[in-house]
Amino acid sequence: MKKTLIACAFLTGFLQVSCTDNFDALNTNPTQSSAANYDPNLLLPSIEFNSANATAGYSGAILFQSMWVQILSSTSSGAATYYSNADKYVISSNTNAYIQTLWNSQYNAASYAYQMEQLTAGKPALANLNAIAQLMQVQCSALITDTYGDAPYTQALKAKDGTTLPAYDAQQDIYKSILAKLETATAALSPTNPLPTNDAYAYKGDVTKWKKFGYSLMLELAMRLTKADPATAKTYAEKAAAGGVFASADDDAYIMADNSKGFGNNNAGALSTLADIYSVRWSKVLIDYLKATNDPRLSIVAEVPPAGLIANQSMSTGGNTTPAVQIGQPNGFDLNGGATDISKAPNYPGGTGTGADITPLGKYSRPTTMYRDRNAPLFVLTYAETELLLAEAVQRGFNVPGTAASHYKNAVVAGITSLSRYGGVVNPTAAAAYADANPLVAANALKQINEQYWATTGLQMNFVAAWNNWKRSGFPVLTPVNYTGNFASGTIPRRQPYPNGEATLNTANYNSALGKVAGPNDWLTRMYWDK
Numbered sequence: 001m002k003k004t005l006i007a008c009a010f011l012t013g014f015l016q017v018s019c020t021d022n023f024d025a026l027n028t029n030p031t032q033s034s035a036a037n038y039d040p041n042l043l044l045p046s047i048e049f050n051s052a053n054a055t056a057g058y059s060g061a062i063l064f065q066s067m068w069v070q071i072l073s074s075t076s077s078g079a080a081t082y083y084s085n086a087d088k089y090v091i092s093s094n095t096n097a098y099i100q101t102l103w104n105s106q107y108n109a110a111s112y113a114y115q116m117e118q119l120t121a122g123k124p125a126l127a128n129l130n131a132i133a134q135l136m137q138v139q140c141s142a143l144i145t146d147t148y149g150d151a152p153y154t155q156a157l158k159a160k161d162g163t164t165l166p167a168y169d170a171q172q173d174i175y176k177s178i179l180a181k182l183e184t185a186t187a188a189l190s191p192t193n194p195l196p197t198n199d200a201y202a203y204k205g206d207v208t209k210w211k212k213f214g215y216s217l218m219l220e221l222a223m224r225l226t227k228a229d230p231a232t233a234k235t236y237a238e239k240a241a242a243g244g245v246f247a248s249a250d251d252d253a254y255i256m257a258d259n260s261k262g263f264g265n266n267n268a269g270a271l272s273t274l275a276d277i278y279s280v281r282w283s284k285v286l287i288d289y290l291k292a293t294n295d296p297r298l299s300i301v302a303e304v305p306p307a308g309l310i311a312n313q314s315m316s317t318g319g320n321t322t323p324a325v326q327i328g329q330p331n332g333f334d335l336n337g338g339a340t341d342i343s344k345a346p347n348y349p350g351g352t353g354t355g356a357d358i359t360p361l362g363k364y365s366r367p368t369t370m371y372r373d374r375n376a377p378l379f380v381l382t383y384a385e386t387e388l389l390l391a392e393a394v395q396r397g398f399n400v401p402g403t404a405a406s407h408y409k410n411a412v413v414a415g416i417t418s419l420s421r422y423g424g425v426v427n428p429t430a431a432a433a434y435a436d437a438n439p440l441v442a443a444n445a446l447k448q449i450n451e452q453y454w455a456t457t458g459l460q461m462n463f464v465a466a467w468n469n470w471k472r473s474g475f476p477v478l479t480p481v482n483y484t485g486n487f488a489s490g491t492i493p494r495r496q497p498y499p500n501g502e503a504t505l506n507t508a509n510y511n512s513a514l515g516k517v518a519g520p521n522d523w524l525t526r527m528y529w530d531k
Contacts, residue, residue, distance in 0.1 A: 040119040040129060045200035047112045047136050049263055052255050052378040054105030055143065055464045057266025060098050060496070062086070065467035068492050070331050070478050071458035073283040075342050075361065077335040079275035087331050088483035089493060089523070100499030102147055102464075107156065110140035114157040127193045128207050134185035135214050138178045139380075142221055145174045146468050147496050149527040150513050152506075153177065165506045168513035171528040172228075179221060179236050186214030186243065200255050201380075212251050215243040216386045223389045224472055226396065227531035237393045241400035245390070246383040249414045253380040254421065264374035267461045272372040278313045281364040285478065287328030289455055293438050296431060297416055298323045300424040301459055302365040308353030312362055318369050329364040332481035340483065370422040371461065377421045379460040384418055387411035388453045395445045408440040408449060415456035450475035471530045493523035494530055 055061050066072040067086030076083035076090075084090040085098060117133035120126035137157075144151050153174045155166035169177075195205040203209040222236035246252070257265035270276050282302055290298040303319030304326065305312045311319075327349050333342040342348065342360055352362025370376065391407035393400045416431035440448055450473035457466040470476070471494055482490030498521050502510045519525030 038119065039198075040116045040126065040133075041196055041198040043112050043116040043119075044129070044132065044196060044198050047109050047116065047133075048200045048255050049378075050105055050112070051109040051136065051140050051143070052380050053257075053263075053266050054102050054109065056378060056461065057268075057270040058082075058098070059101045059105060059266055061102070061463040062267055062270050062461075063098050064493070064496065065463040066458075067283070067331060069454065069458070069463070069467050069470045070283040070285040071454075071463060071466060072286075072367075073281050073329040073331045073364075074279045075329075075333055075335045076279060078279075080279040083276075083279060084483075088334075088481055089486035089488040090483055091487055096500055099496050100501065102496070103144060103499050106140040106144045110137050110144075111157050111159075113137045113140065125194050128189055128210075129196050131185040131188040131214075132196060132210055134181055135210070135217065138182050138185070138221075139217060141174060141178055142217075143464065145171050145527070146224070147464065148498055149495055149525070150174075150517055152509070165509060167509045168516075170516065175221065175225065175529070176232075179218065179232070182214055182218045182221070183236075183239060186211055186218065189214065202252065202254055202256070209251055212244055212246050213253050213381065215240040216245040216251075216253075216381055218243070219245055219386060219389050219393075220381065223392065224468070224529045226392075226472065228529040230396075234396075234398050237389075238399050241390065241393070241398075246381075246386045249383045249418060252382045252418065252421075254377040254382070255380070256377050257375050259374035265376045265378055267378075268372050268374040268376050271367060272315050272374065274313055274315075277315055277366070277372070278309075278359075278361065281329035281361065281366045282326075284328035284330045285476065286455065286458060287326050287365055289451065289476070291323065291326065294323065294434070295416075295455075296427065296434050297419060297455075297459055298326055300419050300426065301368055301371075302326045303368045304363055304365055305352075307362055308357040309359040309362075310357055312352075312359045315372060316369070319366070321368065325363075326365040327363055329361070332483050335360065368424075370419075370424055373423065376423075379418075379457075379462045381465075382414065382418060382456075382460065384411045384414035384456050385453065385465065387414060388449050388456070391440065392446065392449050395442075395449070404442070404445055404449075405440045408445075408452070409435045411452060411456070412438070415452065415459075418456075418460060446473065447475050488523045491524060494526055495523065497521050497523060 063082055063085050067074065074080060074083035074087045076087050082092045082094060084092050085095055113133045113136040117130055120130035120133060141153060150168045150171050152166035153169040155163050189207050189211045191207045195207055197205060199205040219237055219240035222233050222240060225233040257263055271280060287302065299321045303321045305319040306317060311317050330345050333345050334340050335342060349363040351358055351360040353359050387407045387410040390400055391404045394404040394407065412435040413431045417426050417428055420426040450469060453469050454466050454476055478492060480490055480492045514521055517525060
């Protein structure tokens with residue numbers, strides 16, 4: 001992947017050079033590639049990794065969405081005050097930097113995808129790569145608009161053409177465009193054309209799997225619209241199902257991180273720092289959810305650290321994974337000694353250790369060591385998610401194959417077994433038995449489906465996906481934190497504000513966008529599909 005990024009740097013240099021009729025050898029950089037001889041396959045892994053890793057770790061998601069939807073919890077005191085953004089909706093010293101990272105990273109990935117599309121346009125031998133370039137632009141654009149709302153889209157990525165201050169598009173219009181683009185690009189993928197040669201996804205250039213990815217992404221985006229535009233949601237969900245979505249966990253879209261080459265998993269990077277190992281725990285809401293049905297994932301994902309402060313801060317020391325001893329940490333507490341000190345939390349289990357080695361957090365469950373592996377996968381979109389969305393589509397009366405109950409069962413099994421990609425010890429037979437013992441109940445179906453979506457994506461560390469689906473569905477029903485000084489008026493944030501740079505650098509278009517949305521540029525203004 002390092003060679004790929006070097007090649008990208010060469011291409012970027014080329015694209016920034018002005019054209020002239022008087023180039024000669026003296027003005028030609030012999031180390032710089034040209035569009036004519038540059039292999040656009042080299043761009044693909046940078047697009048894939050940059051987009052996936054931008055939703056992980058300190059890029060924002062673990063510092064915002066992970067605790068907004070109460071998957072993780074943190075006392076966010078001492079060295080880890082940055083988690084106050086997530087656990088308590090309270091600004092830290094670097095909040096503005098965290099706000100802009102997903103925006104910048106997704107536009108960066110999208111710009112590479114746009115260049116890949118331009119470099120492959122009109123070349124039959126690169127038709128599949130051209131279609132994949134469009135799919136990746138859709139993925140990046142969806143992540144941006146689902147996080148921030150209205151955003152530059154039509155005029156975005158056109159700096160080379162002279163458009164450096166792009167206008168904002170309404171989210172409703174962005175969705176119309178990306179769904180149509182998905183339909184065209186996915187249909188264009190063909191195994192009879194040459195395959196991509198530098199694919200960092202687990203697909204390794206398999207166009208049949210890419211086609212399933214396109215239709216599964218279409219299903220995901222279509223279901224975002226179930227409240228805002230039910231007719232469009234139904235139309236595109238049915239198109240996706242007819243086209244062919246993920247058929248098994250072998251179709252999961254994920255990328256394996258490679259820390260030795262400088263491409264480590266950002267979530268693991270965060271969770272393996274000293275302050276995070278100590279401060280970050282699974283939330284009470286999540287652990288209670290898993291314990292309520294004896295979910296077999298509990299013993300894979302959660303551990304109670306050995307007694308004492310030193311063991312609670314150890315990266316390599318594993319803990320007790322017995323399901324019965326797991327205790328989730330409630331959100332909204334601290335270590336400051338006042339009314340919101342963790343020792344004042346309801347049913348506080350007490351600390352562990354003695355003397356200088358005592359810790360008040362010792363009995364709360366934290367993520368197991370597999371989540372601290374910097375070579376762990378970054379999940380993008382999975383079969384489990386797709387089956388849950390199909391289950392909901394059936395429940396809503398959409399014309400898609402199968403029953404809601406069968407799709408739900410498939411999703412539960414796949415969600416459990418997907419943890420084997422982290423290195424967790426998963427028993428497929430136990431997963432199937434659990435699914436049989438906890439079937440979908442028609443009267444409670446939407447709640448069950450969307451709570452399972454929340455737990456599955458949360459345990460896969462795909463926090464942005466969990467948050468977006470929570471906004472859309474309203475499940476699980478969460479009690480917001482109302483910590484002193486919070487920026488969300490005691491309610492769970494529903495968007496990230498625009499980066500500060502937009503107000504100062506793209507002022508006119510930024511102000512125009514604010515004049516069109518139904519609310520200020522804050523953490524609470526709901527976007528088009530969030531009804």
